Amino acid sequence: MRIVFFTKYFCPHIGGVEKHVLNLSKKMLEKGHDVIVVTEKLYLQQDLSGHQKVSLGHLPGAQANLEDINGIKVIRINVGRDSWFKKFRIWNELLKIRKILISADVIHCHDIFFWYLPFRFLFPTKKVFTTFHGYEGNNLPSRKAMLMHKLAEKLSSGNICVGDFLNKWYGTNPNFVIYGAVDISESQISNLRSQNHISKLKNNNYLTNLSLKILYVGRLEEEAGIMEYLRALKILKERGYNFSLDVLGDGSQKKEAEKFSILNNLDINFKGFVEDVDKYLEKADFIFTSRYLGILESFAKKKFVFAVYNNPIKNDYLEFSPFSKNISINRNYMDLAEEIISVLKNEKDTLEKIEKNYEWVKKQSWNRLAKIYFKLWSKQV
Structure with missing residues (x-):
C-alpha cells in the first residue's frame, strides 16, 4: 500500500x-x-x-x-x-x-x-x-x-x-x-526497576537540603508556560529550596526567560531544541511540561509531571486526558510552587501516581x- x-x-x-x-x-x-x-x-x-x-x-x-x-x-x-x-x-x-x-x-x-x-x-x-x-x-x-x-x-x-x-x-x-x-524497550524496563526514582525524598529529613534536578520540555512561549515555571522556582528559591533546571526548547520568550533567570540568580541552563530528550529525562527528578508528547515521554522514564495552563482550552487539554488525576495541573506560578512543595512532602502518593502513569504509558x-x-x-x- x-x-x-x-x-x-x-x-x-x-x-x-x-x-x-x-x-x-x-x-x-x-x-x-x-x-x-x-x-x-x-x-x-x-x-x-x-x-x-x-x-x-x-x-x-x-x-x-x-x-x-x-x-x-x-x-x-x-x-x-x-x-x-x-x-x-x-x-x-x-x-x-x-x-x-x-x-x-x-x-x-x-x-x-x-x-x-x-x-x-x-x-x-x-x-x-x-x-x-x-x-x-x-x-x-x-x-x-x-x-x-x-x-x-x-x-x-x-x-x-x-x-x-x-x-x-x-x-x-x-x-x-x-x-x-512511546516505545519502552526491555532494557529500559530493567533499568527503571533498578532505580529509586525519588530516593532523594527518602534520604533527606529536611526538604530544603535537597538538590533537585528539574527538566523543562517545550517551546518557550506563553502557551507552554515557561515564565510561570520560572516564577514558581523563584518562590522555591526564596523558601530555601536548592535546584537546577535544564530548559529544552526555544521560542519568543527565550530572552525574557534568560533575563529573569539572571536577575533572580536562578541555576538554569538553556539548551535549545534537542533531539535526544531521553538522556535529560533520565537524570531529572521531575519534569515541567504541558504537551502530550513530553508528558508521555516523562511517564516512560517514571518521572512526575507538573503542567500549567493559561486559558480554558489548555485546561481542558490537560483535564480531559486519561492521566489528569496523576499529574499536577496548575493555573499560575503561585499554585505551582505550592504543588511542588506538596509533591515533595507526599512521597507515597507521588510514587503511586508515577507507577499508575508508567503502567498506562507502557500500553501506548x-x-x-x-x-x-x-x-x-x-x-x-
Whole structure:
C-alpha cells in the first residue's frame, strides 16, 4: 500500500507532530508499505543527527526536493514565506506532483487538510483522512479555526483526534482519540526497576537540603508556560529550596526567560531544541511540561509531571486526558510552587501516581498507534 502523509514540517524540524509522523512512518515501512511524506521545504536546515538522509534530487516540473530518510521518501515543496498567497503556491506545487497523489492508496493529512482541499474535488473518489493534533497557540479557537476543523472532518473519510478536548472546542467527532505513543524497550524496563526514582525524598529529613534536578520540555512561549515555571522556582528559591533546571526548547520568550533567570540568580541552563530528550529525562527528578508528547515521554522514564495552563482550552487539554488525576495541573506560578512543595512532602502518593502513569504509558506503543491508523483506513479504503 502507498501511504502519503501531509505535514507542515518534518524531520529534521523538531516537534511533536514531526516525531509522530516520523515514528508512524517507520512502523508503516516495517509492515512493508511505501511511505511518502509531503512537507514544506526548510529554509533553516537543522542537523539530521541519527537520521540517514539521501538526496534524490528534484522532482521533474516541480520546485520540490526528493529525499530518503531511513527509507521514508520525503518531498519538500517550495512554498515560500507566509502570506495570503501561500496556499495558492502550495496548491500549485501539489498539482505538479499530482501523479503521486493519484497513485496513493491512502492520503492522510496531519492538521493541514487545506493543502489537499482542491484535490478533494479533483479526485472525489480518493480516500483522504485527517489527524487533528492540537489547537492554535495562545488564544481560544476562532470561528474560522472551528469552521476549518468541521470542513476537514466533513470532507475526510475519517479522522483521529489527539485529545478529547477537540470535540468540545471544535465540535470534531473523532473515529479515534489518541494521546501519542512511546516505545519502552526491555532494557529500559530493567533499568527503571533498578532505580529509586525519588530516593532523594527518602534520604533527606529536611526538604530544603535537597538538590533537585528539574527538566523543562517545550517551546518557550506563553502557551507552554515557561515564565510561570520560572516564577514558581523563584518562590522555591526564596523558601530555601536548592535546584537546577535544564530548559529544552526555544521560542519568543527565550530572552525574557534568560533575563529573569539572571536577575533572580536562578541555576538554569538553556539548551535549545534537542533531539535526544531521553538522556535529560533520565537524570531529572521531575519534569515541567504541558504537551502530550513530553508528558508521555516523562511517564516512560517514571518521572512526575507538573503542567500549567493559561486559558480554558489548555485546561481542558490537560483535564480531559486519561492521566489528569496523576499529574499536577496548575493555573499560575503561585499554585505551582505550592504543588511542588506538596509533591515533595507526599512521597507515597507521588510514587503511586508515577507507577499508575508508567503502567498506562507502557500500553501506548507506536505499534498500537499504527494499528489504530490501519483500522481507520481499513474501514474506508
